[in-house]
Amino acid sequence: MSIAYCTAEEVKRMVPDAFGGGSSYDNALKHNCDRASRLIDQLTNRQFWPETATRYYDGNGTVDLWIDDLLAVTSVNISEDQGATWTAMDTTDYLALGGENLRYDATPYALLRIDAYNGDYGSWYLGPRTAKVVGIWGWHDNYTAAWENSQDTVEDASGMLANATTITINDRDGADLQGMTPRFQAGQLLKIDNEQFIVRAAVTNTLTVAGAQHGTTAATHAKGSVIYIWRPADIIRQAATVQAVRWFKRGQQGFQDTGAVAELGQITYTQKLDPDIATMLMHVRRGGH
Template sequence: MTTLPTYATREDVKGALDFKQSARADRQIDRALHTASRGVDALCRRRFHPELAARSWDWPNAQRARPWRLWLDENELISVTEVTTGGDVVPPEAVFLEPNAYGPPYNQVQLDMSSATAGWIGGNTHQRSITITGLYGYRDDETTAGVTVGTLDSAAATVTVDAATSAEVGVGDLLRLDTERVIVTGRRQAATGQTLAADIDAQAKTVLVPVLDGTEFAVEETILIDGERLLIVDIAGDSLIVRRAWDGSTLAAHTTGTAVYAPRTLAITRGDLGTTAAAHTDGTSVHLFAPPALVHQLALAEAINILLQEQAGWFRTATGGSTSREATLEALTALRTQVYDALGRKARLRGV
């Protein structure tokens, strides 16, 4: 089965609902996120993540388009690597992706009418006469999260990353290492090489955690000391300012010299979305795919709704005074409408 990314992460859901860490909860959240993300795709009638692929079309076909135009419909393009028609490669300069004024995504491919390849042609039969190899999807927007730590061979199932990446990346995210795309499926604790520089007590108000070197950590990164997880909200020199007992863990006292861990080892699937697994050097940049903000928000909201509905046996109620009634989803419905209006692929009449 093809592994697909989610448009929000396990960590996003836990932060919103304060889910206690457990393998069962993780599976439940991941399932809800996949359902929610594919639901957003279905609502908008497009896939928002990029995928490298070669796809084919018949020619002539039922589109009734001009002989130089091919409508892509749901097969929207971000960029093109190669186009063939009737078995012949079309020169790149003769390929126009449209609408060029505001794409990607591009919903049609046109041939330059002034070129030698001024129209699509069939092969021995009309079937699959046109093949377009390229990056399909809505957009390929990325941010640079950080870098890898250590080398990575083409068969490795985990990758270790730096503090900046650990703070930015979550389970379900789509990453790019060089030309390879990978999807994060889990996280494991890794030694940071740092220890506590002083004792800290078991009081929630004690939020200053002294370490040997504060530059080895990042804001929004989760750390593990003994059995307690802590969320870093700020860093002042060699002191981490944290939220205690994070992720459902238990508040506890810790002594000087205790090792500090962080979930910097990422379990990944390799060679995803049409790419090929490859070796990567130490310090390879980690690029994080960023779906549109509204898509992220709706995927998160849908996943939270699924989880809460499951907990309530799919009959959530809202209590008011001495009465209770089934909870309405007006805010979620409004968000769905907003996302579709802004990002949904609208129907097109096949005229030309």
């Protein structure tokens, strides 16, 4: 399930005077955040959340294999018979390149290059479905810092059962590492151990969540387990937040492409990114290979 790259709370924080601390527009703002995020995906040809998955590629008979944005490698396998059987590659068989200028060992990886000097292969096998890559997929310009410690932990007395739909915490309204409150908000992506959760609602010190997200597995979690919050790359979060704010402000001002009904907490708008936001994101856009 895709995520929003900003939350209603972050939108209200950007223009606090427009809301007066109220929650009347929260559902509409969440919808704005969701739609802005999906338009960002479409414009950039990328996803900005981490997904654990297996992906298959066609070998081209050369040393280079272009792949989707890869944040972490679990395993790479190669096949001579188009996927009927697979052979696991050693980490010495290939080199991973990525980052803004396609550097060695920089994430997100975009290219796997056969290391003929240190490995056992001279090229990727030619043909469809001859390479299999298992890992964590997505784009972030600083993945090592992307999962931020929430400063909070699981407080369910007996820990969390697998497939639990709520999490008891210490202090929903406490500050996060950036000094912002509340630390937990509807729409956030959380991680406990290796399982990802999407926050559906954050009321007092109980979070309503959907677990086993993005290829992760439902599991039990002990009391005291640290809760981490996914922070999309700053430019992505900023773009989504600014776009959501602009849609809201246009609704207030009666612009022709947007309308707002305060009594119902509704906003309608033309689903298109503003040109300057699209320009901001151009260097993040993924091209073809």
